[in-house]
Amino acid sequence: MLAQPAVRAAPRITSMISRRAFHATRARLSSPYHYPEGPYSNLPFNTKTRFFGVRYWLYMFTGFFAPFGICIWQSQKPKA
Numbered sequence: 001m002l003a004q005p006a007v008r009a010a011p012r013i014t015s016m017i018s019r020r021a022f023h024a025t026r027a028r029l030s031s032p033y034h035y036p037e038g039p040y041s042n043l044p045f046n047t048k049t050r051f052f053g054v055r056y057w058l059y060m061f062t063g064f065f066a067p068f069g070i071c072i073w074q075s076q077k078p079k080a
Contacts, residue, residue, distance in 0.1 A: 040047055
């Protein structure tokens with residue numbers, strides 16, 4: 001009893017679904033609220049430069065050993 005109305009409604013439902021899928025407009029890159037997407041696009045530096053690895057490890061080395069160097073420097077200062 002419900003099969004015939006369902007068969008008649010099926011083409012309308014599929015056409016509504018397919019129209020709805022393409023209703024959204026594509027993102028505009030000229031908009032100030034949309035940025036390029038993809039790998040490495042969210043980093044504030046370029047990882048493909050020639051000396052990136054050297055600069056990266058120098059930064060890590062400095063950040064890790066700076067507190068130890070400051071500690072030694074403060075310990076070696078003459079007491080006033």
